[in-house]
Amino acid sequence: MTRSLKGEIFRNMARCFWIITFISLICTKGSEGQASGLQRFPDGFLLGAASASYQVEGAWNVSGKGVSTWDHFAHTMPERIADGSNGDIACDSYNKYKEDVQWIKSIGLDHYRFSLSWTRILPNGFNTPVNQDGIRYYKSLLEELKAANITTVVSLYHWDHPQILEEMGGWTNELMVRWFVDYAKVVFDNIGHLIDIVITINEPKLLCQQAYNSTWKAPGKVFNDMGHFFCVHNILKAHAKTWHMYDQEYRATQNGMIGFTTPVRGWVQGEGVTEETIERAFQFDCGWIMSPIYTGDYPEVMKTRIAERSALQNYPFSRLPEFTDEWKKIIKGATDFFGLNHYTSSMPTFDPAEALGTFASDTNIIGIADPSWPSGASGWLHIVPEGIGNVLRKIKDTYGNPPVYMFENGVSDKGEIEDYVRINYYHDYISEILTAIVRDGCDVKAYTAWTLLDNYEWEAGYTERFGILKVDFDSPNRTRSEKLSTHWWREVLRTRTLIDAREFTSHLRQRRREGSTFEN
Template sequence: MNIAAVFFHLAAFTLLKVTALNTKPFPKDFKFGVGTSSFQIEGAWNEDGKGENIWDYITHTRHWNYTGDVACDSYHKYKEDVAMLKELGVNHYRFSLSWSRLLPTGFTNKVNEAGVQYYKNLIKELKDNGIEPLVTIYHWDMPQPLQDLGGFLNDNFVDWFGDYAELCFELFGDDVSNWLTFNEPGIVCVFGYGVAWIPPNILGQGFGEYMCGKNLVLAHARAWHIYDTKFRAKQKGSVGMVTVSDWYEPNSNKTEDIQAAEVALQFVWGLYIKPLIDGDYSSVVKEQMARRSKQQGFKRSRLTEFTKEQQTYMSGTLDFIGLNHYTTYLVGAQESDPDPSAMGYFQDVEVWRYQPDDWEQGGQDFLKVVPWGMRKLLKWMKDTFNNPKIIITENGFSDNKQNLLDDDRRINYIKNYLSNVRDAIEIDGVNVAAYTLWSLMDNYEWGSYDVKYGLYHVDFNSPNRTRTMKKSAEYYKKVVATRSVVEE
């Protein structure tokens, strides 16, 4: 699709009518689930041979107010977690493996058998209760020894991750059908290696985020090829990757604003997903990065190119796309570059984005409730990537009220976002196979226990980490049972 056609397509799609609540049943093979991740729920940060990861290191050495040392204590309470899943009636549970719990040094020369047994026990408990595991291999928790060697900035990371992924396939692949290599590469790279907002807190704006991204997608391809050549024939599973993406809506029907919205999308999908589909970054991203780099006096683009061999190796290495989606922004073209010399992901995109004050506000500044953005994004994915298989791997609503069990706003969020997913399937023909709500329970939201996404409340002041069902859990239980968006 040429760029003019893209702009016309977006302009037409902007006029998509927001429909009434779609209460038709989802397709018979559609799956419902919930998600968590290892560092956010497990605790037991140094028990039974587990090694230190970058979140352990940063939260301990920089004196953060909150750590993941105990979290929800799921390392000891995983059977309670599965009982909650059983109560909800979900088809699948998305969780992640702790690299440091399995490999304390990050390398496969030392396997921690206690960690292996923990995940085998969890998977068995899930399967015994009719719940399919959807397993994320890396959800932000790099082993600290590997970070000390450069982490994603070390080209050897591709081999390190390949070895780790192969071990996971060997240990758990007979019971796991769907794998996710990385969670949210944009957050990992931009916020970890660009603006230094999350561990490993490396300030590398303009270079670090792109170096990280290149090695990350190559590492995904390495894991995919290992699975494809060594495990697929026997285990008959699939390997995907998770990208988080907002929907970017043009704030007018002007050509330049429609173009700005497309550029914003390409700086998400064109960096991390397109290389795994056809072997290279989006041309929009490449051209913009080359232009900015040249203007700034560099001899070559700050976005390092892939070799021909790498392009061939990466192409076609996604069995499905995992989508994390929460909110929407309005996007417009910048009238002028505020600082042409500035480097970094947000400067390189060259757009301005905002959320109107009258959009409903969730428990975090970024989280505005915009259900129609879900449908538009799904339709864009279909049109851009030739209707790939999509698993919605995260979608949810945060609040920051203590002990809020009557969480009607979360119910409203789930209801309306799911309705738009149903519209995308029925009306737009998008190939959405599953929906995963974030999250099963309140957990460690990357620096805080005050932000709540859970269907179950967790009392973090109790040594038992007591779980209590919220009103939203009862609602989601009805959705799963009826396979449709229901009124309360």
């Protein structure tokens, strides 16, 4: 018997073991239902996983691709990356996309969210010339996903725009609005018919704060505490123009949905937390991006506070730009869904320094973390499941219960195969989401795990791992392999039931005591 055949037999035996185990778990629960921890997903609810071009593709300078902001940032300022690394190869998904699709199919995921590299399609940033090799790559990936009956979710932009456009100001230059719309049109003309859900721009708030008001992310510029406001202002315009273009020129034939996704930090009660601090934190976090979409303008508290602080700083104007009446009309309503990314929470309280006359921030809010909260490998990522339920209920009440598509949620570790923390995180957060749907009537349509693969985590390099699949970055082949969370997800998707993570791990530990692992 060949080694590969033996391996296949062992894998099939392992799969049978887990199927029998979970059938047993479900059957023994019987009619106890949700009270015992069993929660089923609503009919039509989408479960998927995500990635982003710079973080997984590699092939940074082949087949006509141009230089992106992240290519430039990681190459010229490696000291800003935790391990000095870059995404030149990353997961090598440019060459291994067929294998990645097979993994997606084998796990049973409903959808796959990935992003396009602007410079792989338009190497010079502008809409001519179009790089046909880039178009062919994305067309092949989309066709592979379609053949596997996987819903395609495509982000036009996930933080890696052409460096040549950055040298002209990037997102602080209003011309970026036109350049982005031109890029989007090339995408729709060539591969739009293969895309089910379009995300125009990923996380405008986080990008703008960390790229134009700090040195954390490419391009790493700080513009007098106002670059991030100009950046968001232009991104909202670019998104709205793109939405209208799709709505008017492509929707009837391509039949997709289009919107964008924003990160929203959750909150929980604690000392100093009030309805006022929660509302203030929410408006500066979520409202900054979503209020123009749903109400036509920035939140009043933002406009007032930033104008006051700008005057204290001796600016002759507010650092927060104003929309004209024409732009308000263009932006308002320009989305088919509320795209939500969520990872963590805090306890928002007023900054005590301001009571002493020190105006340290526009928000006057500090987010406190309880030292008892567990966390992932990322120092900022505290595990507080309750927070996501609070966010969903707040979105429902504030914006009229829009359809919410959760496009990122996950936790980091150091790359453990038996990633107990990850499956417990997924279980507890998804449980809160299902409760918000069933008990509170929140209109949540999809959940997306961040991320499919261990990948390049921006300024953290390869020091933090979010994947439900392990990637061996020491291997020239960037070998993929299963983790415990891979098996957990496979059973969740097969049964369409939220499998209790603690019972799952309890059975695993019993197997280990018997001398086995989940691999055999």
